[in-house]
Each structure stands twice: as structure tokens, then as C-alpha cells.
Amino acid sequence: MLKNIRIALWVAVAVSLVGVSVLLWRADRQERAAAFKPEFSLPDEAGTLHTAEDFRGKHVLVFFGFTNCPDICPTTMAEVAQVMDDLGPEAAEVQPVFISVDPARDRESGLGKYLSAFHPSILGLAGDEAATQAAVGSFKVFSERHEDASAPGGYTMSHSSSLYLLGPRGDWLRQFEYGTPADDITADLKERL
CATH class of the missing domain: 3.40.30.10 (Glutaredoxin)
Known part of the structure; x- marks a missing residue:
């Protein structure tokens, strides 16, 4: 029983890390896209x-x-x-x-x-x-x-x-x-x- 709880917790941690990584990656892409500043x-x-x-x-x-x-x-x-x-x-x-x-x-x-x-x-x-x-x-x-x-x-x-x-x-x-x-x-x- 305890083993199943540990596995579930590790899966939850892994999913959370993947989710945070995706959000950070998207935010970085948006920041780089917004960095285009035309000049005149x-x-x-x-x-x-x-x-x-x-x-x-x-x-x-x-x-x-x-x-x-x-x-x-x-x-x-x-x-x-x-x-x-x-x-x-x-x-x-x-x-x-x-x-x-x-x-x-x-x-x-x-x-x-x-x-x-x-x-x-x-x-x-x-x-x-x-x-x-x-x-x-x-x-x-x-x-x-x-x-x-x-x-x-x-x-x-x-x-x-x-x-x-x-x-x-x-x-x-x-x-x-x-x-x-x-x-x-x-x-x-x-x-x-």
C-alpha cells in the first residue's frame, strides 16, 4: 500500500515538473517573440x-x-x-x-x-x-x-x-x-x- 502511494507521488511530481517546464518554455518563446523592436x-x-x-x-x-x-x-x-x-x-x-x-x-x-x-x-x-x-x-x-x-x-x-x-x-x-x-x-x- 505504501509502495503504491510513493509511486503515485513520484508520478505526480514528474507530471508537475513536465507541466512547469512546458509553461516556462512557452513564456520564454513569447518573451523572445515580443522582443522584436523595429527601429526608425x-x-x-x-x-x-x-x-x-x-x-x-x-x-x-x-x-x-x-x-x-x-x-x-x-x-x-x-x-x-x-x-x-x-x-x-x-x-x-x-x-x-x-x-x-x-x-x-x-x-x-x-x-x-x-x-x-x-x-x-x-x-x-x-x-x-x-x-x-x-x-x-x-x-x-x-x-x-x-x-x-x-x-x-x-x-x-x-x-x-x-x-x-x-x-x-x-x-x-x-x-x-x-x-x-x-x-x-x-x-x-x-x-x-
Whole structure:
């Protein structure tokens, strides 16, 4: 009888150790996944340099686009504007950032004016080619120029179409695929705020 109790206790200890090991392993994986912190150092329209560190304490919605974009960019900016309006007072805890993948042309055409037509809180950043490519690489997104005689300036840009969410410590939280409804983005943010 005593032998059966000892065996049962050792089995319980072994099962407990396996359970704790699995929990620690999962927590370590989640911590490593959350450690991805995209970086950027880009100026706004006034020339003020902004980095991810500037937004510490806020959730940051980041989008890569360009002002001559015919569809994805304006649609996404309209969704971001709706999110900011729907958040109400909690919008103060969120900073939307638009990083131009066509910085020279966007600076000339007035990136700030373009974005303020959607929502005054959207911050437009447009650096030089090297800084832009560094940001694109850090976020692991895609951006490429294509010659197109029918497009303004004779070219257009292809780019990743998702909206990216960074946490208050600058860590990558998730991405929202193009076409994610504003209500879904708002609900996700409200759970985090």
C-alpha cells in the first residue's frame, strides 16, 4: 500500500515538473517573440527627427505608404482616422505614424497636408533614401519603385499593405492585414489600453 502511494507521488511530481517546464518554455518563446523592436529615425515635415523611442508609453500604429497611392494608402488612412475617432479619449494613448516609401516626392507634395485631411493626429515621416530603407528593413516590410508612364512623375510604388502595431515599449505586437475593419482594430486596441 505504501509502495503504491510513493509511486503515485513520484508520478505526480514528474507530471508537475513536465507541466512547469512546458509553461516556462512557452513564456520564454513569447518573451523572445515580443522582443522584436523595429527601429526608425525619420524626420517629419518640419524636419524634427522621430524615433520609436519618442513614442514610449503609447501604442503606435505604423503604416508604410505614399501620397500618390491610388487605393491602399487612402483606404488605410481612412480606417486609421475612424479608429482614432472611435477611441475617444483613449486616442491620446495611440500615435498613428505614416512612413513614406516615396519620401522625396511626398515631401514636395506636402505629406502633412495629405495626412491631416484624414486625421490631425497622423504623423507623417519622410527621410532620405537610406533612412527610409533602414526603416523598411527594420520592420521587415516590402517597398519597390516601378516605372509607369501613366503614373504621376512616371513611376509608382509597390509596398506592404498592412498596418503594424507597436506596444508602449516599442515592441512588435501584431499586424492588421489590409482591409481589417476599423471596428476590429479599435476593439483590439481597447483591450490593450
